[in-house]
Amino acid sequence: MILLALFLPLLxxxxxxxxxTPPKQVWSADERTKVADLxxxxxxxxxxxxxxxxxxxxxxxxxxxxxxxxKADPLSFVGDLQEVLEEIPKYKSHASHPAIGKEALHRxxxxxxxxxxxxxxxxxKGYDAKRPWPFLLVIPPVGxxxxxxxxxxxxxxxxxxxxxxxxxxxxAKVAEWRQLEGGVTAAMKTFGEALSQFNVDxxxxxxxxxxxxxxxxxxxxxxxxxxxxxxxxxxxxGEGAALVNLGNVPTYFTGGSDVTKKVSDAAxxxxxxxxxxxxxxxxxxxxxxxxxxxxxxxxxxVVFSPVQAFTRNAYWFKIENFEIxxxxxxxxxxxxxxLSAKIARGTNTAEFEARGITDFWIFLSDxxxxxxxxxxxxVNGKPWEGSYKRELEKFLESRRLRADxxxxxxxxxVSSVPKAGNGNTPPKVAGPPENPPTRPGx
Numbered sequence: 001m002i003l004l005a006l007f008l009p010l011l012x013x014x015x016x017x018x019x020x021t022p023p024k025q026v027w028s029a030d031e032r033t034k035v036a037d038l039x040x041x042x043x044x045x046x047x048x049x050x051x052x053x054x055x056x057x058x059x060x061x062x063x064x065x066x067x068x069x070x071k072a073d074p075l076s077f078v079g080d081l082q083e084v085l086e087e088i089p090k091y092k093s094h095a096s097h098p099a100i101g102k103e104a105l106h107r108x109x110x111x112x113x114x115x116x117x118x119x120x121x122x123x124x125k126g127y128d129a130k131r132p133w134p135f136l137l138v139i140p141p142v143g144x145x146x147x148x149x150x151x152x153x154x155x156x157x158x159x160x161x162x163x164x165x166x167x168x169x170x171x172a173k174v175a176e177w178r179q180l181e182g183g184v185t186a187a188m189k190t191f192g193e194a195l196s197q198f199n200v201d202x203x204x205x206x207x208x209x210x211x212x213x214x215x216x217x218x219x220x221x222x223x224x225x226x227x228x229x230x231x232x233x234x235x236x237x238g239e240g241a242a243l244v245n246l247g248n249v250p251t252y253f254t255g256g257s258d259v260t261k262k263v264s265d266a267a268x269x270x271x272x273x274x275x276x277x278x279x280x281x282x283x284x285x286x287x288x289x290x291x292x293x294x295x296x297x298x299x300x301x302v303v304f305s306p307v308q309a310f311t312r313n314a315y316w317f318k319i320e321n322f323e324i325x326x327x328x329x330x331x332x333x334x335x336x337x338x339l340s341a342k343i344a345r346g347t348n349t350a351e352f353e354a355r356g357i358t359d360f361w362i363f364l365s366d367x368x369x370x371x372x373x374x375x376x377x378x379v380n381g382k383p384w385e386g387s388y389k390r391e392l393e394k395f396l397e398s399r400r401l402r403a404d405x406x407x408x409x410x411x412x413x414v415s416s417v418p419k420a421g422n423g424n425t426p427p428k429v430a431g432p433p434e435n436p437p438t439r440p441g442x
Contacts, residue, residue: 008237023079023367024071032080036087038062039396043059043088056075059391075390075410078367085405091129101125103147106166109281110195119190120146122165124197132201136290137191138167139209139217141236142174153210153234159287166194167402170213177241180310187220191227195403202406203295208232208286215239218251219379223307225249225313226407230293234281242307245314246337248299252276252289289334297406300343305336315407317341321358343368349376354417363409364388371411382418 027035039060045055047234056084066180068117074348075081080340099121107113127133136159140149146167154165168190170183177183187207194200207228209217214236222232222242232252257279276289297315304314306326312319322337337356348369350362363378369375398409 004145025079025083026077027066027080031066032084032317033087035059035062035080036084039084040088040339044394046320051256053363063392064343066104073372075395076366076371078365078408081395081408082405085399085408086132087322091197093129094123094127096328097121097123097127099123100127103150105147106193108197117189119169119193120150120167121194122150122160124161124163126161127198129166129199132199134162134163134192134204135191135198135200135206136165136207136239137187137194137217137220138149138165139187139213140167140206141209141211141213142170142172144210146170149213152281156283156287159290162291164194164198164200166190170216173246176213178219178308183216184220184223184310186345187216187352188224193404202404203228203246203297204293205295206230206232206290206293208234208290209236210234211236217239218243218246221249221251222246223311224313225304226297226313227404228293229295230290232286232290234286242305242311244303244305244320246254247302247303248296248315250276250293252278252283252286254278272281293383294407297404298365300345303338303340306340314339316363316365316409318361319357319359324355345369347376348373349377349378352415354380357417359414359416362413362415363407364411364413365409367408375413377413377415379415379417384415386413388413 013276015041022195023031023315037147038055042052042055042059045051060331063074064284066080068075070077089216099106100156103120103122104116111117124133136154138146138150138154140146146169149167150165150167154160159165170177170186172216191205195202205228206219207217207232207355208214211234214233218231218233218238221228222245225245225248229251230250230252232247234254236252236257238251254274278285299315302315302317304317304319306319306322306324308314309324313321319337319339319341325331325336328336335356341356341362342351343349345368350369354358354360364375365369371388371396374385374387376383387413394412395408395410398407399405402409
């Protein structure tokens with residue numbers, strides 16, 4: 001019964017494996033390329049600290065031209081903006097990279113050979129930097145070298161031909177894996193370096209591992225659910241994960257019958273079919289499942305419980321201040337901090353239920369709500385209604401903070417959680433929220 005209770009929140013809110021319908025694109029390919037070039041030139045001007053004003057003015061003119069042509073705010077075209085951001089990076093071909101077709105050490109430029117950051121990488125033999133590739137972040141079991149684990153446990157021809165694989169060097173002590181400066185940074189820094197150097201499909205990223213590494217893979221996905229399309233634990237269970245956070249992240253568990261039977265029984269009782277459990281640890285089946293994953297970057301419903309001070313972001317909101325539990329898993333479930341969110345596009349409403357949270361940010365775009373109309377925000381039953389202007393600076397700042405083209409935002413709202421009898425919750429005036437230092441690409 002304890003295991004059933006543990007998995008209930010996970011089973012109740014699993015997302016389908018199919019990819020969501022992408023936002024509609026209106027601009028031509030040439031128009032998107034022109035806007036991408038303008039943003040790239042603004043980036044270059046900022047890096048050189050020269051010509052930034054002129055570059056920004058040119059970008060504004062370019063966007064204004066799109067607005068006039070299509071008779072709408074250019075920042076309302078979410079699908080086009082996403083494609084623009086995807087087009088901006090210029091990846092090296094890496095045609096002679098030692099990881100082409102085999103496991104090899106990857107060390108970022110400038111890192112010292114002794115004691116510097118590095119990880120094991122494997123690129124498909126046909127890797128082409130001109131198109132995005134699925135990505136698998138692999139957490140090795142404690143005590144196993146990442147290169148040996150990739151070679152022995154992930155040798156599936158179909159997977160290796162279509163997917164970029166990377167395995168971090170984890171701390172020697174498993175007790176340090178869930179610490180920000182320990183395993184969390186090792187894993188997410190590996191992820192971030194892969195994103196910056198290789199053309200990764202952001203909607204097809206899966207985290208997986210074996211034994212202790214499997215449990216940590218599920219944990220990492222629960223810390224950063226908006227980054228992953230799926231999570232796999234091979235013979236490792238899910239100890240240490242906030243499973244309630246995985247409502248939009250399908251999961252795959254392999255292991256003994258004592259675990260898988262109870263999980264399967266719970267799934268059948270709730271008529272859920274997106275939690276995959278198997279006693280046999282068959283790589284071919286796991287690889288097939290991984291290949292079917294596709295993230296929904298802007299789900300209409302999100303439930304998130306921050307386990308640690310650095311776990312605050314979930315898709316289109318960020319928890320700012322909350323009651324940090326000194327012993328999260330020792331705290332009764334109904335006393336842990338939690339934010340449940342739901343978008344109702346038909347009524348242009350964002351509704352939240354918060355517990356143990358003081359305030360939080362909502363990131364907005366026309367993929368979520370119609371910004372041409374007033375938006376109603378309801379927090380713990382208290383409504384507030386207002387209008388939000390799309391702003392270029394917020395679009396650019398959102399790009400910098402989230403480092404994910406598929407999560408493009410052009411406005412934000414910060415709301416205080418009302419106490420009983422305090423009335424409505426108007427937005428506060430504040431600067432943009434920063435992401436954790438372990439976010440990919442930073």
